[in-house]
Amino acid sequence: MPWNRRRFLQMTAGAGAASCLQSAPSPAAEPPSGPQVSMESLEKAAARPILKRETIGSSVIIDRIELLRRGRDYLVHVRSKDGAEGVSVTNGRDYLHPILNRLVIPYFRGKDARELEEHLFQVYRHQDNYKLQGLALWCPVAWVEFALLDMLGRIAGKAMGELLGGVVRREVPFYVASGRRDSTPEQEADYLLRLVAQSGAKAVKFRVGGRMSRNADASPGRTEKLIPLARKRLGERIDIHADANSSYDPPKAIEVGRMLEEIKAVYLEEPCPFDHLEDTKRVADALTIPVAGGEQEYSQWRFRWTIHNRGVDIVQPDLHYYGGMIRSVRVARMAAMAAMPTTVHISGGFGFVYMLQFASCTPDIGRYQEYKEEIEQYRDWFDPPLAIKDGALVVPAGPGVGIANIRELLKDAKRVV
Numbered sequence: 001m002p003w004n005r006r007r008f009l010q011m012t013a014g015a016g017a018a019s020c021l022q023s024a025p026s027p028a029a030e031p032p033s034g035p036q037v038s039m040e041s042l043e044k045a046a047a048r049p050i051l052k053r054e055t056i057g058s059s060v061i062i063d064r065i066e067l068l069r070r071g072r073d074y075l076v077h078v079r080s081k082d083g084a085e086g087v088s089v090t091n092g093r094d095y096l097h098p099i100l101n102r103l104v105i106p107y108f109r110g111k112d113a114r115e116l117e118e119h120l121f122q123v124y125r126h127q128d129n130y131k132l133q134g135l136a137l138w139c140p141v142a143w144v145e146f147a148l149l150d151m152l153g154r155i156a157g158k159a160m161g162e163l164l165g166g167v168v169r170r171e172v173p174f175y176v177a178s179g180r181r182d183s184t185p186e187q188e189a190d191y192l193l194r195l196v197a198q199s200g201a202k203a204v205k206f207r208v209g210g211r212m213s214r215n216a217d218a219s220p221g222r223t224e225k226l227i228p229l230a231r232k233r234l235g236e237r238i239d240i241h242a243d244a245n246s247s248y249d250p251p252k253a254i255e256v257g258r259m260l261e262e263i264k265a266v267y268l269e270e271p272c273p274f275d276h277l278e279d280t281k282r283v284a285d286a287l288t289i290p291v292a293g294g295e296q297e298y299s300q301w302r303f304r305w306t307i308h309n310r311g312v313d314i315v316q317p318d319l320h321y322y323g324g325m326i327r328s329v330r331v332a333r334m335a336a337m338a339a340m341p342t343t344v345h346i347s348g349g350f351g352f353v354y355m356l357q358f359a360s361c362t363p364d365i366g367r368y369q370e371y372k373e374e375i376e377q378y379r380d381w382f383d384p385p386l387a388i389k390d391g392a393l394v395v396p397a398g399p400g401v402g403i404a405n406i407r408e409l410l411k412d413a414k415r416v417v
Contacts, residue, residue, distance in 0.1 A: 035339055042334040043304065050330070051116055051163060055158055059114065060112060060155060062078060062079075062080060062110065062112075063081040063109070064109070065105045065108055067415070067416040067417075069414050072092075073089055074094065075409070076146070077406075077413075080151065086150035086152070086154060087401075088143050088401070091347040096136060097416060099132065099136060099137065100140035100143065103132075104137075104140040106126075113148045116152075120327060135296075135320075138322055138327075141323045142322075145325065150400035150401045152400070159398065159400070160401055160402075161357050161360035164329055166361060167361055170394065171395070172355075172360075173369070173391055174203070174370065174392065176201040176204055178191055178195065179207065185225040188206055189229050193234065199371060202238060203367070204230075205241035205370070206243070207243050208227070209256070211247060214247075214249075215249060223259075224259065241267055242267075242268050243269040243270060244270055244272075245270055246271075248272055250271075250282040253268070256271070257271065257291075267291065268291050270292070270293050275296070284312055292316050294331075296318075296321065303334065304334060307334050308338070312340075315342050317345065319355065328344060328358060332362045335364070336364055341365055345370070350378055352371060352372070353375070353378065353401060353402070356369075356396065369393075383404035
């Protein structure tokens with residue numbers, strides 16, 4: 001049966017914790033619009049406490065937060081006054097280090113880490129940080145939040161997902177993604193086949209359009225040829241996603257969406273300029289294939305608008321760009337009220353591990369999450385090592401984010417000031 005917006009809405013409406021992995025009912029005569037949820041209800045859902053403080057115990061006063069470098073990786077190391085530790089791995093945007101060191105870390109020193117949800121708002125206010133709203137602020141905040149959650153998880157002896165609501169899955173089906181636009185359709189199809197063979201994935205994602213290109217293709221005719229060729233070369237058993245990276249106006253996006261409908265694709269991601277919410281909604285309303293978006297979003301209120309107005313079918317906060325796990329869980333709660341999955345976007349090689357922790361505790365994550373081969377360099381940080389099982393990544397089961405030995409990891413790391 002084709003995977004389209006009508007089927008997608010049927011499967012998600014009222015399905016919540018069962019996610020999109022169930023069998024679909026028969027198509028209806030008209031596509032349902034999904035549940036109508038008020039702005040007030042969405043805001044209340046987002047405001048409910050998330051962090052399970054009762055598993056942590058007494059106060060955890062933050063004594064030290066440092067940015068470190070270990071080879072090519074940048075790490076944020078936190079330590080409490082009682083000697084508890086946690087660590088996070090950044091997404092490598094070193095030009096944001098001054099913001100982290102001067103405007104974010106100073107706020108957190110001396111605070112009780114158990115009050116992390118409140119701190120996410122207060123650091124936003126601190127030193128007028130809200131004027132930096134966007135990737136510049138929320139990436140550094142996410143790096144600190146990840147490290148604090150790792151520390152709290154180690155104190156409680158709980159995985160990060162347990163702290164954020166409870167684990168609902170241990171395995172996460174994934175797709176492999178090509179980030180290329182410099183390839184011919186034939187080269188891209190060959191590359192996708194190699195990715196599938198190497199990873200065992202049951203789904204792929206490739207890029208269409210030219211990336212913020214005002215309808216221009218990466219090379220003449222590439223998209224129109226690639227879409228049918230990918231289906232022909234990959235066969236019917238591999239699911240296909242396409243990412244436009246804000247390439248199109250609505251008429252062109254709908255045209256490309258129709259081509260994707262023909263090959264029974266899973267979704268079309270970010271068809272229009274990411275901040276033109278109304279244009280994206282026009283495309284979502286016109287297509288039967290689900291439309292995904294939210295990678296660049298930084299505002300809870302804009303996510304609320306998108307969910308209330310069904311401007312997309314799948315919401316995609318980036319765990320780094322949007323400011324961490326807690327803020328993204330709030331988006332997922334709003335999306336769940338509208339029977340919409342939250343399939344997070346991933347930046348940075350280690351970001352796949354944070355995705356796994358998020359996916360472990362989020363009832364509806366859609367059909368697949370993203371995987372790239374960069375994750376292989378981190379496999380042995382975990383005990384047992386990160387594993388793939390029949391097209392799914394296994395969620396690390398250790399406390400915090402699951403890294404087995406922080407002391408060994410930090411042994412050769414150098415401080416970055």
